[in-house]
Amino acid sequence: MRITCGTEFSERSYQAAEVAALLAARSGGRMELVHALDVRGAVFGAAHVLQTLETAARERLDAEVERLRALGATVDAALPDGWPDEALLAEAARHQSTLLVLGATGSRDGPGVSVGKTCERTLSRTTVPMLVVRDAAPLLAWLRGERPLNILVGFDFTVQSASALAFAARLARIGSCRIVAAYTDDPKREASRMGLLDEPDEARRRLYDSLVERVAQLEPDLPAEVVVSPHLGDPASRLAHLAERESIDLIVTGTNQRRPLQRLFAGSVSLQLLRDSPTNVLVVPTPPEAASAAALAAPREVRRVLVATDLSDTGNRAVAHAIAIAPPGCEITVIHVMNPNQMLDGAFGRPSYREFETEHAKERARREEALQKLMPPPERLRQRSIRFEVVEHDLPAKAIVEQAQKHDVDLLCVGTLGRSGLSAALLGSSAQQVLRTWKGPLLLIPPAGQD
Template sequence: MSILCPTDFSAASGAAADVAAALAQRLNVPLRLLHCASDWIPAGEVIVPLSDEGMIRRQLEKEADRLRGGGELEIRLEPRSGIPYQEIVASAVFERPELLVIGSTGRGRAERWLIGSVAERVAERAPVPTLVVREPDALLSWLRTGSDLRLLCAVDRTVSAGAALTELASLKALGGLQIEAASIGTGRSADYAGDPETRQRDIWERLRETIGEAPVQVHVRDQPGDAVAAFLDIAGERKVNLLVVGSHQRQGWERLKAPSFSRGVLTHAHHNVLCVPAEAVAPSGTEAGTSLPRVERILLATKFAENWPDAVRTALALLPDGGRVHLVHVCPEPKRGLNPLVASAVYFDHCLETVRDREEAERKFRELPESCTNIPGVRLTSEVMVNDEVAGTVCDLAERMGADLICLETRGVSKAGALLGSTVLGVLSKAHKPVLLVPPPLP
């Protein structure tokens, strides 16, 4: 157990180190002070070695003495060289700290390695909660004098938001909090459904399950297309000191498919930001990765094979009170023909087929037997989607809604194709969630 704090010896990173030292003292854990120097810098056409571990260590020792202030705080020095954000993340992976604390506007000497996006890159890749310090005074006052800290937590139904809520329990143990939560409706499957009062009630219940009884103010707004702006507007209106957001930590093409809310907040906020990765937080009393998973939300993708009601009943049987099964059927997307002379006719035929498929799916969802639809304490919802990439659509929806499990039936062939074939294999190969396959009953 430790607090990890990278520094470039600038005033901004020094302020972040003050916060990290206060946290380490409050938690009675060591502070790991890390500095990463570039291996070299270009000087004209000559590559000049820059890293001097002896000099770096002396600077770290001087900073450590300042942070101790004559006290007995245990500080471990970590001089490194390489690409800064990669070395910081590697250190967090090698020995997982309780928290990573980093400044976001520091400027060191020649390498200036904390400028700009380094703090954001670390927060998006580190396997532990990362506190990006931009306004240290409020955090230091909270930790040193016992004043309350006003925070705003982003809440939806995703796993990453659940991780952020779980981290609130750890913050409560450090000092007084004035907790506010914001739910921004954007039209996604991960949003809380219903009128504002219903959404507020659902969020209060989730907060109570996570952090216990505590006064919480919940803000519910609808702003399709720009959840980050709405969230930051609330933060400005409420004059909060800390923003708490979860992160899926998507990279590469995954980020292009689903714009990152946490990255938007990290980029545009002027507040302190605590970014919590979805996999970083385990239930109280356990270590990350060792707790038994709890199934509360199941995505059931169906092609309406003969045994699909059995798959629904199986999914419902797995849920506790308050759980949810979301049914989805993916219709094939209409395609234009390759020959432009017949493209319109082919496209028209495919559109009709898709319309018929959609109507048939909606009818089957409505006609589910009461043994599936009237389960006390369990919510059953459904939707029909249109996309050619069935497996990818299912996996993306599972991530957006925060599903704990994907359920598929494995028998039968529909007009859209055999679910037992490429779709199941595609989901198995792409999903980052457990997948349950429900076979047909024995003859």
């Protein structure tokens, strides 16, 4: 690694510099120790005053460099003047550094200690990963080979979390690590997305399985534990709670580098962690090229397909198309959405109606039978599995999307009435509503004769 480390000659800076030096030595890289000569208060002073400040800073910087070189690291020094954050970022860019290291100051550092503005400003503008050292002891012990490093990665399904996991894997290649990938968004939101608000345990299980699968896809050689946070509060608070519970030495999180106005309204998980984390924090920005590559990445292999039919000719045609294009080994789920108040012959009722339950059960059985008739002959299945399900919901489009999320499908297939123009705007359709809300691949099948 090529590491740029800032120092203001405090005790915490000395510890952060020692971490940076050992990390550079273990990774076979170099380190640059930077002290920004902040002469803003003395800019109008006599020349000999400025010279005295620079000489004193140079002597302390040289002494610190010698101490760090004794640890086996290759260390250079820089003494730029100006704003500390600007000087650090300029030096990091000049040397094409792959990591910034700074000591932390925050609300946990004792009464009267404010958040370090240099850390905050640097964090908001850095394009390279930034390690903020609050407790150097576990990092130093890990770098000396005395113990594994316990790492907590804030993880979800974004490209930012993928960048964070990739850097954690890089650290694991330097020394022994225990890595916990933690999902800290609201599980209820995921349960609602999958239509499983009444089945929180099932929603949590499906979410956990999806996270395990994603970790394996991104870093197949990384033995990481996956945790769905049970804590309440914002993501930063959840990560902090988990860090204390799991005895974590380092929290690694991605960042989307929001601008100041965006941070004001949307908040910043990385900034909140910087202020309140009980331990060390490593923030990993996502390079623009990585985000672009993720957008252009080849879609994942189709393993699960969901197709919805209203049992009309067009809906059943969508089922036939889904079966035809699904590759061998694919799981096909065919659903039909039925209104929970549906009775026989197109009538609607309420549970309070004396014969509602009987008529509703008969209508559901009739539709289940109609679904089963869509089962293709064995020779058409070609090692694919297929199952049929009647789903009760008063909003068909919402039910279709929820089922697609619930089954984590790679392709959603629905039939469309082929409306366009004013009729589509006025009448709408379930297919159009699905198109507006479903974020994954969607195959729309028009009526016969409109291919």
